[in-house]
Amino acid sequence: MALEVHDGKVSLLWDVGSGSSRLEFPAEISNNRWTRVNVTRAAILSFQGCVGEASLNERNIGLWNYERREGECGGCFSSPQTEETSFHFDGSGFSLVQKSLRATSTSIVLLFKTLSPGGLLLYLASNNTRDFLSMELVGGRVRLTFDLGSGALILTSNRKYNSGVWYKITLQRSKRKGYLSIMAADQSSEKEVLEAESPGTASDLNRSDLDPIYIGGLPASRPIRRQVVSRSYVGCIKNAVRSVSLLYGGFVQIAPPSLGQEAELLFSFSSNNQSGVLLAAFSDDKSQRQHFLSVHLLSGALEAELGEVGGASQRVMVVRPDGGTFGDGTKHSVILIINRKYVDEEHLKSVSLLPGGFPRWSPASFFIGGLPSGEESRLPIRVQGLSRRFRGCIQHLVVGGALVDLSGALKYEGAELDSCLLEKVEVAVLPDDQEVEPTPDPAHLPGAPPTHLSAFTPGALTCVLEAEPAVLPSAIQFGSSKHSHMTFSISPSSIRKSVSLMLSLRSRALVGQLVLLSDAKQMDFIVLRMTGGRLVLSADLGRGPPPAPPPAPLMMGSGTRKPAGRGGQTLPGRPPHTHSTRRINASSSFSGCVRSVSLNGAMLDLSSPASQHDVTSCFTNDQTGSYFNGSGYAALMRDGYKVGSDVSVAFEFRTSQSEAVLLGISSAKVDAIGLELIHGQVVFNVNNGAGRVSVRSIGPLLCDGLWHHLVAKKTKHSLSLSVDGRSYSTPNPYPQSTSAETNNPVYLGGFPGCLRKLHLIKSHLNDALELSSAHFLLGVTPNSCPVAKQHVAQL
Numbered sequence: 001m002a003l004e005v006h007d008g009k010v011s012l013l014w015d016v017g018s019g020s021s022r023l024e025f026p027a028e029i030s031n032n033r034w035t036r037v038n039v040t041r042a043a044i045l046s047f048q049g050c051v052g053e054a055s056l057n058e059r060n061i062g063l064w065n066y067e068r069r070e071g072e073c074g075g076c077f078s079s080p081q082t083e084e085t086s087f088h089f090d091g092s093g094f095s096l097v098q099k100s101l102r103a104t105s106t107s108i109v110l111l112f113k114t115l116s117p118g119g120l121l122l123y124l125a126s127n128n129t130r131d132f133l134s135m136e137l138v139g140g141r142v143r144l145t146f147d148l149g150s151g152a153l154i155l156t157s158n159r160k161y162n163s164g165v166w167y168k169i170t171l172q173r174s175k176r177k178g179y180l181s182i183m184a185a186d187q188s189s190e191k192e193v194l195e196a197e198s199p200g201t202a203s204d205l206n207r208s209d210l211d212p213i214y215i216g217g218l219p220a221s222r223p224i225r226r227q228v229v230s231r232s233y234v235g236c237i238k239n240a241v242r243s244v245s246l247l248y249g250g251f252v253q254i255a256p257p258s259l260g261q262e263a264e265l266l267f268s269f270s271s272n273n274q275s276g277v278l279l280a281a282f283s284d285d286k287s288q289r290q291h292f293l294s295v296h297l298l299s300g301a302l303e304a305e306l307g308e309v310g311g312a313s314q315r316v317m318v319v320r321p322d323g324g325t326f327g328d329g330t331k332h333s334v335i336l337i338i339n340r341k342y343v344d345e346e347h348l349k350s351v352s353l354l355p356g357g358f359p360r361w362s363p364a365s366f367f368i369g370g371l372p373s374g375e376e377s378r379l380p381i382r383v384q385g386l387s388r389r390f391r392g393c394i395q396h397l398v399v400g401g402a403l404v405d406l407s408g409a410l411k412y413e414g415a416e417l418d419s420c421l422l423e424k425v426e427v428a429v430l431p432d433d434q435e436v437e438p439t440p441d442p443a444h445l446p447g448a449p450p451t452h453l454s455a456f457t458p459g460a461l462t463c464v465l466e467a468e469p470a471v472l473p474s475a476i477q478f479g480s481s482k483h484s485h486m487t488f489s490i491s492p493s494s495i496r497k498s499v500s501l502m503l504s505l506r507s508r509a510l511v512g513q514l515v516l517l518s519d520a521k522q523m524d525f526i527v528l529r530m531t532g533g534r535l536v537l538s539a540d541l542g543r544g545p546p547p548a549p550p551p552a553p554l555m556m557g558s559g560t561r562k563p564a565g566r567g568g569q570t571l572p573g574r575p576p577h578t579h580s581t582r583r584i585n586a587s588s589s590f591s592g593c594v595r596s597v598s599l600n601g602a603m604l605d606l607s608s609p610a611s612q613h614d615v616t617s618c619f620t621n622d623q624t625g626s627y628f629n630g631s632g633y634a635a636l637m638r639d640g641y642k643v644g645s646d647v648s649v650a651f652e653f654r655t656s657q658s659e660a661v662l663l664g665i666s667s668a669k670v671d672a673i674g675l676e677l678i679h680g681q682v683v684f685n686v687n688n689g690a691g692r693v694s695v696r697s698i699g700p701l702l703c704d705g706l707w708h709h710l711v712a713k714k715t716k717h718s719l720s721l722s723v724d725g726r727s728y729s730t731p732n733p734y735p736q737s738t739s740a741e742t743n744n745p746v747y748l749g750g751f752p753g754c755l756r757k758l759h760l761i762k763s764h765l766n767d768a769l770e771l772s773s774a775h776f777l778l779g780v781t782p783n784s785c786p787v788a789k790q791h792v793a794q795l
Contacts, residue, residue, distance in 0.1 A: 003039060005029065010037055072631045086111075086238030087216065087669075091119075094217030094232075103204035106133065106173040107396065109242065109403045111185055113166045114235025121169075121233060123214040123224070126207040133205060135169065136230045137162060142169060144180050145227045150200020152227050155180050157192055166238075170403050175203035179401050243395035244368065244406055245421040249388035250414020251370035252406060256281065256363040257399040265295075265336045266398040272422050274300045274327040276390025277370050278334075279397075281363035282309070282378055292378055293363070295336060296386055300325025304336055309378045329422055368406075369394055369415065393420035419691070421733060463680065463703035466656045466752070469627070469786030470620040472595060476606050479509070479591030479772050479783050480614035487611040488604055490517070499526065500600050507592025508624060509783070514590050530590065591772065591783045593618035616781055623754075625785030626771040630657070630752030632779025634771050640743040641665050641760065643673055648761040649712045654785075655753030658703045662710075662755070664747045671740040675712055677702065677751065684712045684721045689741065690734035697723045705753075705788070714740070745775070754785035 001014040008030035012023045029035045054061040087095060101124075112121055117140040124133040133146035140160030146153055155178060161167050166185035173179070176198045183191040217232040218224060224231065244252050269278055279295040290309040295302070298317070307313020326332055367375070369390050376387035397404040406417050478484045501515065510533045518525035526539040595618070597604045619627075626634075643665055653662060658680040666672035670692075674685040680701035685694045702708050702723070711722040716738040720729040746769065748755065760767040771782035 001039075001041070003037065010035075012039055014041070086236055088236050089119075089216035089233045091217070091232045091234040094219065095215040097213045097215065098210055099213060100209040101205070101207070103206060104175055106171065106205060107398070107403060108135075108171040109168065109405070110135075111166050111168045111238045112161075112235060113164060114162050114233070115164045116234045117160075117162050118230050119233030119235060120217055120228065120230040121215070121237065123218060123228065124205070124207065124211075125214065125222070125224075126205075126211050128208070129206045130225075131204075131206045132225050132228075133173075134225075134228050135171065136228065137233075138229050142180070142182055143229070144171065144178060144194070145225075146173065146178065146198065146205065147225065147227070148176065148198055148200070148205055149202035151198060152225075153178060153196055153198035154227065155194045155196055157182055157194065159192055168405065172398070172401050172403075173205070181402060242397075242403065242406065243393060243417075243420045244412075245393050245416040245419045246369035246390055246414060247416065247421060247423065248414030249370065249391075250412065251372055251388075252368040252412040252415050252417075253372070253410045254366050254368065254404060254406065255410060256366045257402075257404075258362045263338050264398075264400065266334065266396070267394060268331055268333045268396050269392060269394045270329060270331045270420070270422060271297065271327050271390060271392025272329045273297065273389060273391045274325055275386050276392075277367070277379075277383070277386050278390065278394060280367045280371055280375075280379070282365050282375070283362070284364040290378065294379055294383065295334065296383055297327055297390070298383065298386070300327050302326050302332075302334070305380065305383070306338070307380075313380065368397065372411075372413070392422050395420055419733065462701060463658050464656045464705040466705055466788040469788055471617040472593065472620055474606055475593050475595035475618040477593050477616045477618045477781065477784055478614075479512075479589055480616060480777060480781065481772060481774075482589050484589045484591075484614040484772075485612070486606065486609040486615060489610050490599065492519070494600060498600070501528070501598070503594055503597040505590075505592055505594050506618070506622075507590065509591040512590035512592075514594075589772075593622075593784070619781075619784055619786035621787040622784045623787050624783075625652075625654075625754035625756035626783060627754050627781040627785045628749040628751055629779040629781075630750075632777070633661075633747055633749035634774040634778075634780045635776040636746045636748070636769050636771070636774045638745055638775040641746050643671075643714065643740040643742045644762070645714075645716050645739045646762060647673070647714050649673075649675065649759070650710065650761065651755055651758040652707050652709050653753060653755045654705055654707045655751050656703055656705045657751055657753065658701065660751030660753070661747075661749065662751065665740075665742050666744045667740075667742045668744075669741075671742050673712075673714060673740055673742070675710070682710060682721060682723050684719060686714050686719045686732075686740065688717060688734065688737035688739060690737035693719060693730065693732045693734070695719055695721045695728050695730040697721060697726070697728055699723070699726060748774075749780060756785070 001012070004011050004013065006024070008028040010025045010029060014021055051063060054063060106124075108122065110121065114137070117137065119137045121135045121137065122133075126132060129149065131147060131149055134144070136143050136145075138156070140162040142157040142161055144153075144155040153176075157180075159182075161182060168183055168185045170181045171179070178194075178196055178198065180194040181191050214222070216237055246252075265279065267279070275297050277294065277296045279293070281293040283289075283291045289311075291307065292309050292313075293304075293306050295304045297303075301317050301319045303315055303317040305313050305315035307315075320326065365375075371379075371387040376384045379387065397406075409417070476486065478486075495517070499517065501517075503515070505514070507530070509530065511530055513527065513529045514535075515528040516525060517527070524541055526537070528535065528537050530536070595606070597606065628634075649663060651663075655677065658677065660677035662675040662677065662682075664672065664674040666674075669689065670687050671689050672685070672687050676683050676685070678696070680703045681699075682697040682702060683694055684696075685692055687693070708724055709722075713720045713722075717732040717735045718729070719732065720727060722728070746760070748758070748771070755771075758769045758771075760769065771777070771780060774780075774782075
């Protein structure tokens with residue numbers, strides 16, 4: 001941080017690691033008088049949102065493995081981020097792809113980030129010829145090498161790029177000539193450009209479609225050319241967005257490139273429409289003479305037009321010699337040069353410019369696939385109606401020898417980046433007359449006034465408000481884990497001759513240990529447990545266990561009095577893991593609520609035990625289910641759950657919140673499935689690695705505080721959702737990807753409400769998940785859901 005005087009004014013300069021900034025005070029101080037300057041730097045100490053990942057020195061930091069936390073920090077199923085394909089290479093692996101490439105030209109764009117001075121980024125091999133192409137880092141510098149059969153060309157950058165930030169490499173090879181540009185991914189103004197020609201006369205990169213393309217390294221058994229220095233890479237590589245689908249009458253606006261008399265544009269398109277704008281560029285609308293450039297489909301023919309807005313122009317049209325159209329759904333490549341225009345290489349048309357040629361100009365705006373409202377008036381009248389008619393895919397746009405990354409678009413509407421579709425994918429839903437109203441649980445829900453959605457304005461978001469759940473004073477809920485318990489120290493002399501125990505309890509569990517009274521070594525003990533929903537008393541007073549009395553029926557909320565023998569400490573619930581349970585035959589903790597515990601007529605103070613573990617307060621009225629208070633979540637299956645090609649998720653939930661995370665299973669990459677509530681409707685998200693696909697429920701809002709039954713199914717690339725008996729499905733635009741390779745735990749929650757009857761089903765395996773077996777619980781009460789009074793609130 002620096003304070004200086006510049007041109008008589010005070011300036012403050014600072015750089016905290018993300019670039020320098022300057023703040024200048026407007027008043028001049030060069031008046032020979034004393035001036036007091038106060039500088040205050042106010043750091044931003046809070047953040048609201050989701051953090052997806054953090055790393056220090058290229059090592060990921062586990063966000064949940066924290067030492068200290070302040071405030072409420074809940075889990076997110078996914079953080080806001082662009083869906084880009086990126087991979088981390090640790091130096092021991094590689095990625096192998098197969099792709100058909102043209103022999104005469106090569107176009108490659110990749111982004112990389114590394115601290116390593118050396119590493120192999122990409123290697124195009126040929127199994128039958130000596131031809132190859134490689135990109136690598138050598139001493140921190142980018143090196144391009146290719147051999148077309150008559151000698152190798154080596155291009156090496158002057159700068160070093162192993163600084164730990166993202167850089168973008170663009171390679172354009174046309175026959176023997178190679179063009180390489182390197183720039184910071186977020187700073188395109190500073191670019192290093194290299195150009196050269198390979199020796200000899202060979203101009204084709206000869207390789208078959210099945211020859212491998214290695215990214216990030218090579219297998220140990222693969223021989224390489226002597227010019228290649230590295231065999232591995234440590235760092236990250238990701239792709240740029242190179243395609244866009246326009247299916248809704250939209251457009252994409254990118255930063256305007258500089259064009260001149262020899263400007264060159266290359267792109268590919270495919271469409272089933274016969275007319276529509278492909279590309280359009282305009283000069284500054286404030287200038288005296290405005291110019292335009294338009295490439296469009298017109299009645300199945302391809303046309304380019306260049307000229308003044310509202311004035312003279314030249315155009316050239318290309319038609320297919322076979323009488324067909326370019327709107328045939330197949331891919332067509334376009335090369336447009338001022339003075340010349342190529343389509344699919346075999347079709348060539350040209351037109352002479354006006355006398356004196358066309359002046360050099362730099363467009364102020366550049367559009368792909370269409371125009372925003374109002375801009376069409378700058379096109380010739382005969383094509384103004386085409387500004388929103390294109391439907392299809394445009395990809396691999398190259399301007400001035402640089403491949404355009406569409407992820408940096410200034411603005412876009414009605415467009416899907418990083419996809420190549422010809423028509424809109426419709427979501428299949430049932431008609432409204434098949435809508436099924438959700439049915440509440442009659443056994444446990446209280447009588448509440450009905451929710452009349454018609455009482456509100458159309459489109460209003462109406463959810464119920466639930467008061468904070470009421471709790472029972474001096475009562476303890478057990479069962480949050482298998483070792484849930486409380487311990488009390490008891491004088492052995494007070495229970496040496498007889499024991500009278502009385503307690504009140506409430507439970508829906510069939511089995512579980514209620515009370516253990518024993519000495520430290522468990523040689524003498526008395527244990528009260530439930531078996532099959534009935535109470536069973538067992539004891540060993542030093543002469544072996546006597547026959548147990550007949551089971552007594554368990555009455556919910558009733559008091560039970562039993563005689564027993566000697567002991568030293570009493571443990572309601574299951575003993576901690578340090579206690580042996582073999583002799584007392586206790587396999588699980590009691591799950592339920594206990595209060596009013598007395599031993600030989602003396603009440604135990606449940607608020608002051610000697611120790612306790614995984615216990616909480618009891619709800620005044622409860623029902624089946626597990627309660628989430630909205631501030632935490634549950635994690636199950638510590639070793640990870642593998643979704644694979646097929647899985648079904650079924651559970652019941654109730655909530656009063658319109659936005660909620662219900663379930664998430666993810667991976668270190670992009671593969672994941674998730675269930676969430678958005679605007680009061682369930683959304684099922686699936687990503688098999690190629691891109692996220694979602695299906696959404698339609699109907700009454702589900703934030704009504706009532707129980708709803710949900711089934712989500714993923715079968716290879718297809719997905720479906722059923723809510724309260726009504727089914728929804730959607731086509732998957734990525735049918736080639738069929739498996740979600742997940743390996744993370746199952747995460748539940750991120751909402752205030754209850755969840756029950758959770759099942760994960762794969763083929764013949766049906767995993768019923770119990771939240772009491774979760775390896776992490778925060779803000780969750782397993783096996784107890786409060787019954788809350790509700791009323792409708794309009795948000």
